[in-house]
Amino acid sequence: MFIAPTKHTVNAFDADLQELNRMIAEMGGLAERQVIHAVAALLKRDCGRAAGVIRNDTILDSQQSAIEQRAIATIATRQPLAVDLREIVAVLRISGELERIGDLAKNIGKRVVALNSWNMPQQSLRGVLHMTNLASELLKNVLDSYVERDSSKAVKVWNGDEEIDALYTSLFRELLTYMMEDPGIIVSAVHLLFCAKNIERVGDHATNIAESVYFIVEGRVLEGVRPKVDSTSSIAFTSRAPSVAPTAW
């Protein structure tokens, strides 16, 4: 006779968790769109679209706050066991990652205004677009892996970040070369570098989410050497010829 109330409690918890999952999926969808819109605004120098991205960031902030409140209420009323608590803590972590992705998109939006009247190197813009496509794919896949509780998909995302890092490193070198060749583009190139860095960090946040997904599905930490290396921190050039600091690549 104890089964019914226990089941009732479990079902109530599951319903709460399902609602939290729905909220994460909604927030994740918006975060993904924010990144795509911010970069589209950058490529087309569309200040109106950039302003929309900046405005919409408050929605992500509200969504994170609502998720946190709902998560706290779920713990307080359902008093879940440790294994279920990990799910809730993962929800809190993931919403935090999504909120930061939103901040990165907003920051790109702000730079669009500054870059509006500048000629950007077309090849570098294509590089940023390529990075963005990869990052938004990672983000989409990691959110799917969360909804489907698919740890192998999460591992794939975790490994996929490497390609974005490689693209970022190549773009970093390319933009530095352009700046040395033509100091007139320095301001726009620096803003574009920061935009690219933001996209690279979106990839990092996707891998952080992948780690959370892996943990809740498998009950253990994702092992192996983390693939993410932003190699640009060790890029040094000699005069005008790009070279790499040998100790740190």
Place this chain on the structure above:
Amino acid sequence: MFIAPTKHTVNAFDADLQELNRMIAEMGGLAERQVIHAVAALLKRDCGRAAGVIRNDTILDSQQSAIEQRAIATIATRQPLAVDLREIVAVLRISGELERIGDLAKNIGKRVVALNSWNMPQQSLRGVLHMTNLASELLKNVLDSYVERDSSKAVKVWNGDEEIDALYTSLFRELLTYMMEDPGIIVSAVHLLFCAKNIERVGDHATNIAESVYFIVEGRVLEGVRPKVDSTSSIAFTSRAPSVAPTAW
């Protein structure tokens, strides 16, 4: 006769919370030292010290993980009420902010290697040091405000971030001017810009912690317009004469 076990439970929760506070203070102290050491390594071009900062980052990661596990265990065994749960959720948030501060310090450490053989503009290095002193003061004060549950101190930190942002904006313009005047320093100036951006973000994380402290002490969200504005995203130069995009400053 129900008082004793209730009190026992409350005391057990308080003891757990005290232990979590101790862990946060310890982690916060290390995060603060990591930032200071990273910038000291940058200023003195001390690769050995920078390598130490990079190595120590794993300690912060372990500390965050230990705090998370302890927080989950506390919720599972003590089943705290909503108001106490907010404390635990704040602990999770704060440890996340500290972990990210550690990442920023590590990133500065990595750039020291690349910058080792470069002459940096002395004035800009002084600017970075000034920013760092302010950021580490904010971090120290916000950790004190957490330990002392002092919301007015937290509000002071929240407002104090503005000065770091202003310094960063000024440094950003200065470095862009140097780069345009002497393309030979572009690589090192770009790395220094990223280091400065990292310090600026340490200030942001300190204000995020301040918001968490305010919330757990006052039970409501810190109101008012958030002072933080990284104005550099709207900096545009015309030719070699610094000017500011009028619409976005």
